[in-house]
Amino acid sequence: MVIVKRKELSLLERLYVPEIARGLSITFRKMFEKKITRQYPEEPLPKTEVTRGQPRLVVKDDGNIACVSCGLCEAACPAYAITIDGGETDRPIEREPKRFDIDMLRCILCGFCEEACPKDAIFMSDELELADYSREMLVYDMEKLKRPAAAMRKRIEYVHKINDRWRSAPRPPMLADQHGAHGHAPSASTAGSHASSPTAAAQKPHAG
Amino acid sequence: MANALFYLVAALSVIAAAGVVLFRNPISNVLSLLFAFFCLATIYLLAGFQFLAATQILVYAGAIMVLFLFVIMLLNLAPGPNAPELERVGLAMFLRRKSGVTIVIAAALLILGTSAVLGTHDTAVQAAEAMPKKGLDAITATPGSSEGLAGEMFGRYLLPFEAISMLLLATAVAVVVLAKRSRPENS
């Protein structure tokens, strides 16, 4: 059993009034101190590559997205926000989504789709604001979801860095169609190069 | 104007007083009584007694009725199994049991009250006529001062005043009787 001994209050403390005056003086002084509120729309939050905003489809430099409509993100999504209809394409990847919708009202920004994607097609952007005038407008289709790779670069590199911790083999080159622009894999710039390309593997010195 | 106002307020006060005993919901009873108090205060004002009016509202409406309301809410009076018991308490019971003492006391009170009112009626009328000017003008004029009020109450109107205090006592006793009657299982 714990016996808590309460402090005996002195007469001054039991009078309340001096203590009340002390409290009042504190609040009065605090009134003139610097405000810590962030005036949000005018002063936006700082965004880093760790910011996990809304999911976006990365547009490679050749204008295509890497998605092969495998449906892994659709399956991984805990909120059933993603809907994909796949179809044939003449591009070397052979399959591409004809329809790729994310219901932003359902999306909980968990980032599972980003983790599930085997093709580095979907990433969490730093876009946080979500407001519109109707529910229909908040179901984003492929055109609304596309973002150029340049705008997402920091996040892509961050995700790679994190995932590479568990990777025993070197990371295959991503964004295969546009390695020239990417910088660290110049020799694998031909379209349709495969993930297992030995040249690309050699270009990842820090992997493994 | 002042006269019309008086009759209007007097009629309202009678209606409110009837409401006190006729409403089934105790809260409505209390609110009727509250309204009756306000009517009385208005009548005092019309007669030029600002002090009395203010005291009436302050003491009765502001303090005593709040306590009434308080108690009624805490007791949560609802028409329950004791209600018929309450209805039988009344004139019939009054006549049936222990009537000797009560009738004597009631008669004494009646005689006392009547004689007191009759005895002071003439002087009251004279006093009323002696009052300078009544009605609405009196509200802004000098009010019946507390000193004068005390003089009247404990001087000329001492007998009616005491009779009323006896009436209040009788009411208190009656309330105790009623309250005890309503719970026979306790006895």
Next chain:
Amino acid sequence: MNDIAAKLGMTGDQLEGLLAILVRNTVILIGVINVAAVMTLVERKVSAWMQYRHGPNRVGPWGLLQPLADGVKFIFKEVVIPYGANKPLYLLAPAMAAVPAMMTIAVIPFANDVVLFGKNWGPLAIADIDVGILYLLAIGSMSVYGVILAGWASNSKYSLLGGLRASAQMISYELSMILAILAVVALAGSINLKEIAALQASTGNPLDWFFFKQPLACFLLLVASFAETNRHPFDFAECEPELVAGFNTEYSAMKWAIFFIGEYSAMAVMSALSVVLFWGGWSVPFMPDAPWYLGFAAFLAKVSVYLFLFVWVRWTLPRFRFDQLMRIGWKVMLPLALLNLLATGAMLALFGPPGAP
């Protein structure tokens, strides 16, 4: 002017007087309602500043139009009447809470005799009656009905408990408040608020203000007015953690807003009463002959300080416990007020009324 008066069967002076009363009363009443509106903004602003925040600053410059936006919102919101509520009383309660506060403002003398267009229009008060303080206390004690009825008629346990607490608290503190005021009344020898103010304003010396003769009574009245207006640290009627929102839990939209108009008006009245009783009313320090508009400004300034004090205390002190509230009310405030009255009476008996050399 005289032509119009003749058509109405009045003399010019009568018409002028009637118009003056209309203008004066309208100005005062609208002023009080606006005080309530402005106070909602002040409350939010000051509380924000004390917590390192900005407070409302989106509607209009510095958020000045926020009360307007709130008002529009309140008017267009839906009034929800809970199931099982006693409908007439439920609808009556907000009015009964707000009307007494509005009525009591009638006897507050805002300024000395108004001289405008070369004519003396009398003091700036709706009614200059002789039993001013009694009237104020009597009508002020009515506001408890609004709270009780709101609590009872809502058919909600939280509301009922809030209403009961409020009534117990208001009755307890009314006693100390009246006794504190009585000390001033004994000192001034009058219960006419205008006379009490004039007594303090006559020389222009701030030391004539009754605060310097009755500091204890002033303090007691301050504490009692916190309790009477259900403000922190005595806001048991609506204490959020226990009673959700107390007596106004079940109210919405304008019905809810009216409770707050009532609360803020009551605060304004209590502040004005304290200023008249203890801080010289319209008296401007060292200017015994100040014109009425200066006096009016001085009065408003003093009332503003008091209103700020209400807000300041609210955002500083924690709430008392209910038994502590009752203990302070009955065991501290009441004996102190009685002692103060006794001491005042003794001093008056021994040394005669103040002012007499």
